Amino acid sequence: MTQTLRTGRAIPDRLQSPAMRALRSWESILVAVAIAIFVTNSFTSPYFLNAWNLSDATFNFTEKAMIALAMALLIISGEIDLSVASIIALASTAMGVAMQAGAGVPMLVLIGIGTGVLCGAFNGILVAGMGLPSIVVTIGTMSLFRGIAYIVLGDRAFTGYPPGFAYFGQGYVWWVFSFELVLFTVLAVIYWALLHRTSFGRAVYAIGNNATAAQFSGIRVARVKFILFLLTGLMSGIAAVCLTSRLGSTRPSIAAGFELEVVTMVVLGGVSILGGSGSILGVVLAALIMGMVTFGFGLLNVPGIVMSIFLGVLLISVIALPRLFGRK
């Protein structure tokens, strides 16, 4: 009996050259799209090409993009956190309560970030510790966290944050560079190093590709996943500080729908929703693109809900198009 070896796919006799590979990568497509949108925007609205307007535009995405950095790692590891927007709501509410009790600015920031970390830990214990599916757990905590904000606030709102608190969402470090933008840039570099330059980052990819194999090769899967949920909570806490400071008020409906935009950003950035691949550069580019599109639509007076249709279409088509045209 003869055995024929059938491998289903052809093995190339040479690898693509690095330059060719870089050119065909998802990131370079994103760069091209970003440039295209930038150029279109500059032609359609005379107000687009202005340093201050562009700086204002960054507020559209910085808070969401901070969360997207951590969410990217989480999705690469094969999990997801849909509760991020609700964590913002809860952290913001906690800051509001502290503010009414007379807490100072450093205390407010600490409480906001601390609440975020605690929420992340809660998700982490349930998913990593108890092995529950992250989709259901975070759908549950999404409703739980925001629910607590509603219990505390009802239909009221916290306003009257101390003047010094406004810096995080409204302050500028230098010229047109806002505190949020600089913070995001720093965080992006940190996350890039974490994912692409440390063994922790390699572990995240390994878990996303095959959690069982990762476990057997000595990676503490549960611990890594727990840390990733902590990070996502932490980033949501930081985003809550920035957003609350920018808006100057807290309502229980704050940041509603952010989870969709964050996930869209991550997926648009080329992170596989099934886990195992993706890069921080891609996510940052996706954040830029989404920010510029939102800003451009805003300049053209397109209503927010039309923008959200566009986001939905974008989310689906970004995943659908490569599958339609046979790219992986």
Added chain:
Amino acid sequence: MNILKNRDVLLAFAIVLLIGGVAARFPAFVRPGNLVNVFNDTSPLILLAIGQMIVILTKCIDLSVAANLALCGMAAALMNGMGVPLPLILLAVVLLGGALGAANGLLVWKLGIPSIVVTLGTMTIFRGTIFLMTGGAWVNAHQMSTAFKALPRMVFLGLPVMSWVALAAIALFFMLLTRTPLGRSFYAVGGNPHAAVYTGLDVGRTQCIAFVISGALAGLTGYLWVARYAVAYVDIAAGFELQVVAACVIGGIAIVGGAGSVIGAVLGALFLGVINNALPVIRISPFWQMAISGSAIVIAVTLNATQNRPKGRIILKEVEPT
């Protein structure tokens, strides 16, 4: 002993206990008239939970149900405004809902996109479409015909028509899931997709059918919702998908697919329905609702997992030296 291990019995017991607890302080809560009201209030949740359950059985999830409901409800209200007769409206909402479900299903089936991504996306697309259809305007009670508003409230043998629709759906889908090849294929596809392929089932097609069913039920519920509350606008039933998923998880439908029953989904929905109706009675602010259904999801998914956790497999065994 076995009956205590049965989830459905336990859940039914919990519901009775809950009703009993409320009744101990507020006897009026258990008046038959009020219990009928509670069931009637829960009917939309029951209808959607049945559809969601079938989708979850096949290893998918449909987060777009509430948006689908809102879109079909608005379409019904607009058609009524144009003078379309009621039977045609009913047919149209079921078809429209089914078509929206099919859009989800086809994306999952033909392109292999994870259902959570598809339905997160279509959720906002559907809601946005309502805005495009109306420009954000409301359709109010005085713009709806009397017959349009009356149908779900019409009482027949002591129960409103809306409750009858829910009962009919329970019976229909109970039969479908337990007595037909299609029903069994939902379980097969979710329980073990690879094995399902070898038995000749098309996994994607089955998932797509599940989405169509979920969508059609959402469409029908959309009419019932808009007619009963006599108002239609962009944000009706916003966030309702969470309650629907909660009902399924509480009802013991395994989120990994392949396990669950219509009875479970109905009991899960009733559990939430009783809580939602009891809150105002025991004077707790309705703002607690969201946190309660959230905790219910978390607790239920924890219980589900500890109950069905597979025992570890032994992969290394010490062998006695020979």
